[in-house]
Amino acid sequence: MAAFHPQFEDLPKEFAVFPLSGVLMLPRGKLPLNIFERRYLAMVMDSLATGRMFGMIQPDPHAPAPEAGRGGSDEPGLYRVGCLGRVSSFSETDDGRLLVTLTGMVRFTVEAELAGHRGYRRVRGDFSRYFNDMDMDMALATAEIEREKLLTALRGYFARRNVDANWDAIRDLSDDGLIVTLSMACPFEAVEKQALLEAPTDTDRAATLLALLQMGAAGPDAPPGHSVS
Numbered sequence: 001m002a003a004f005h006p007q008f009e010d011l012p013k014e015f016a017v018f019p020l021s022g023v024l025m026l027p028r029g030k031l032p033l034n035i036f037e038r039r040y041l042a043m044v045m046d047s048l049a050t051g052r053m054f055g056m057i058q059p060d061p062h063a064p065a066p067e068a069g070r071g072g073s074d075e076p077g078l079y080r081v082g083c084l085g086r087v088s089s090f091s092e093t094d095d096g097r098l099l100v101t102l103t104g105m106v107r108f109t110v111e112a113e114l115a116g117h118r119g120y121r122r123v124r125g126d127f128s129r130y131f132n133d134m135d136m137d138m139a140l141a142t143a144e145i146e147r148e149k150l151l152t153a154l155r156g157y158f159a160r161r162n163v164d165a166n167w168d169a170i171r172d173l174s175d176d177g178l179i180v181t182l183s184m185a186c187p188f189e190a191v192e193k194q195a196l197l198e199a200p201t202d203t204d205r206a207a208t209l210l211a212l213l214q215m216g217a218a219g220p221d222a223p224p225g226h227s228v229s
Contacts, residue, residue, distance in 0.1 A: 006051070006086070008134050011106065014114060014124050016043045016054040017082060019075075024193040025056040025083045025104045026205075027133040029180045035098040039119030044098050046118065047087060055108060055125065057082030058190055066113050066121070075121065081198050083107050084125065106133040107197065145175050145206040153210055154182065156217030161187065179206050188212055 018033075018040060025031045035044050047054045063077025085102035092098060108125035116122060151170075158165050173181060183196045183205060192212055199205035 005134075006053075006105070008106075008127070008131060010051075011084065011127055012051060012053060012125075014122060015084065016047060016117070017057045017078070017121050017123050018043065018054060019057055019059045019078060019121065021059050022188075022190045022193060023056060023058070024184045024188075024197055025085055025102060026180050026183055026197065027083065027104045027106055027130075028176065029104040029184050030088070031056065031085065031102045031104065031184065033098075033100040033102055035100055036096070041096075041098060042118040043120040044087065044090070044100060048090070052087040053084055053105070054087075054102075055082045055084045055123065056102065056104075057110070057123075058194055078110060078113070078121075078123075079194055080110050081107055081194070082110065082125075083197065084127070106130050145179060145203070146210065147175060147178070150178070150182075150206070150210050150213070153213035153217060157186070157213040160217050163187075176202065179209060182213075183209055186213070186216075188216075 023031070035041055043054060058079050059076035060079040061076060063079065065077055066075055083104050084106050085104050087100055088103040089101040090098055106127050107130040108123075108127050109129060111124045111126050114122040114124060154165075154170075157163070170178070170181075179202060183193075188196070196205055196208055196212075199208050
């Protein structure tokens with residue numbers, strides 16, 4: 001267990017969530033966040049005082065909107081699965097923003113949305129389906145990927161989408177790091193990001209990622225402007 005990595009029994013039952021479409025956080029991934037909206041500044045500051053944890057989750061346009069008092073009448077519904085992260089670093093800027101690195105720990109299923117606090121949303125989460133997310137040694141040992149096939153598909157995907165990639169950094173990634181980093185960084189659609197998040201195992205996620213890259217390489221060209229490093 002890495003330093004400062006909470007035990008399963010230490011996970012909060014109720015916690016804040018940051019709904020952000022098209023943004024994926026996975027266990028063992030590191031997600032940089034630029035926090036500037038007042039309610040999310042409050043969320044981060046509250047989390048720093050209470051375990052440094054909050055969840056990332058995507059809005060679901062097909063899910064019911066939250067009840068009054070549980071997120072606001074104009075807030076979207078949420079997907080049922082998100083990922084709890086721990087603030088592993090942060091800094092303040094002169095203009096009042098917080099630059100945060102959130103390290104993914106474990107996925108959760110939303111049991112219920114709770115009353116909001118200081119403008120941000122909160123849920124009661126269930127981690128029981130994803131106990132193995134916190135076993136870092138097992139995750140590193142059991143993932144099975146076809147690395148060369150994945151890299152070949154990635155080259156085609158990046159070429160089709162005019163993505164500027166740091167290939168030296170990509171080649172240096174471990175198998176686990178490659179799957180987590182590409183799943184989080186590639187510009188997939190929100191529903192595709194959710195499929196990667198909800199993949200039952202790391203091997204399943206690798207297969208899903210490969211399929212998405214192969215389909216993307218065969219799809220229409222995209223405008224330039226994205227980079228992965």
